[in-house]
Amino acid sequence: MRHHRDDVVRHAIDVLDAYGLADLTMRRLAGELDVRPSALYHHFRDKQSLLAAVADEVLRRGARPLVSSAWDEQVVEICSGLRDALLAYRDGAELVSTVIAFGLGASRPYDDLVAALGPARLGSDLTPTAARTLLHLVLGHTLDEQTHLQAGSAGAIGDDPRPRSDFAAGLGLVVDGIRLRASVPGSVGLDQGA
């Protein structure tokens, strides 16, 4: 059977969700598509590019239109929407973190944050820094959270006693006097003043 790029990405997400990122290999994916591994290189120059496409698709599937018009509420929506998107698939946070670290792909959340933060008129060139920092926070937190969630559901030796990772109320970020506050567990809130 013949496939094209999108089929490969779809099957890759299935493999990711069923077996995890470590088992998302070119050979296994090829097997799942009933094709020789070398066939994948017709669609993607290398594995990194494949992973970038997979990460982009995971984010695309999780994307929701912004409902707020206020920039601060938009930042909240982007951050908690990103978290939701990452938690929707096994190892989603690890995948997207890896792709972002590698530099090609998964740039949508960053771009959206920069756009939303624009009207905040942060001092000097602080907007990209604030966007990256929020990204670090959400990625790091969700990676933590997903690791524990998956360790729990893997039916291991029972739930570990480590405190759950959450953004509790009263925890937040300050950028130039603007307070980006964490609200409910697992999401990032934001408010002005402080």
Add this chain to the structure above:
Amino acid sequence: MRHHRDDVVRHAIDVLDAYGLADLTMRRLAGELDVRPSALYHHFRDKQSLLAAVADEVLRRGARPLVSSAWDEQVVEICSGLRDALLAYRDGAELVSTVIAFGLGASRPYDDLVAALGPARLGSDLTPTAARTLLHLVLGHTLDEQTHLQAGSAGAIGDDPRPRSDFAAGLGLVVDGIRLRASVPGSVGLDQGA
């Protein structure tokens, strides 16, 4: 020639610094020690344990005694000290992030942060959350920073135009009304009030 555990860890750090984390393989390390790969399994049960020991040694070498007695200044020292330790070796941030994510090893910075934050008397059980969040911030930021630093020194296509990742003045964290402020580029500051 016969080695023991510490020799292996020392050589592993040399390989890490010279060739990077991706090339720190059991086979290459064994070659560097003039030993068969299987010999390494006398010292470490698997590669993850080896990496945990390497991460711990990287952090141990970077450890500085705390000079401040004030808890808030201690937090600053721990965070910027951690950053310095990670930047001291190639792929240091990636190594330590991986080991922490995996869950065994590299727990010293977290423990130190929890200890330093103790006197802050944060509300309810917010101390571990604050510690983890600071860790996410420093690890994510330093990973970013080190990636760009190394991309630059790898003599690539010239420095990329992306804005440098830094914790500029005016950026910070708020935990229960206590403001953990970023100060000079690359380090995390902290002050009360807000």
Add this chain to the structure above:
DNA sequence: ACCTGAACACCGTTCAAGT
């Protein structure tokens, strides 16, 4: 205590050739 030899079950990637 520390190591060898040999094997097992994998990887990502390239490339000429086929349809």
Add this chain to the structure above:
DNA sequence: ACCTGAACACCGTTCAAGT
């Protein structure tokens, strides 16, 4: 445009056996 066949240069890990 999409794929095969075959190869290259690797991986982590196990385990009986040697000193």
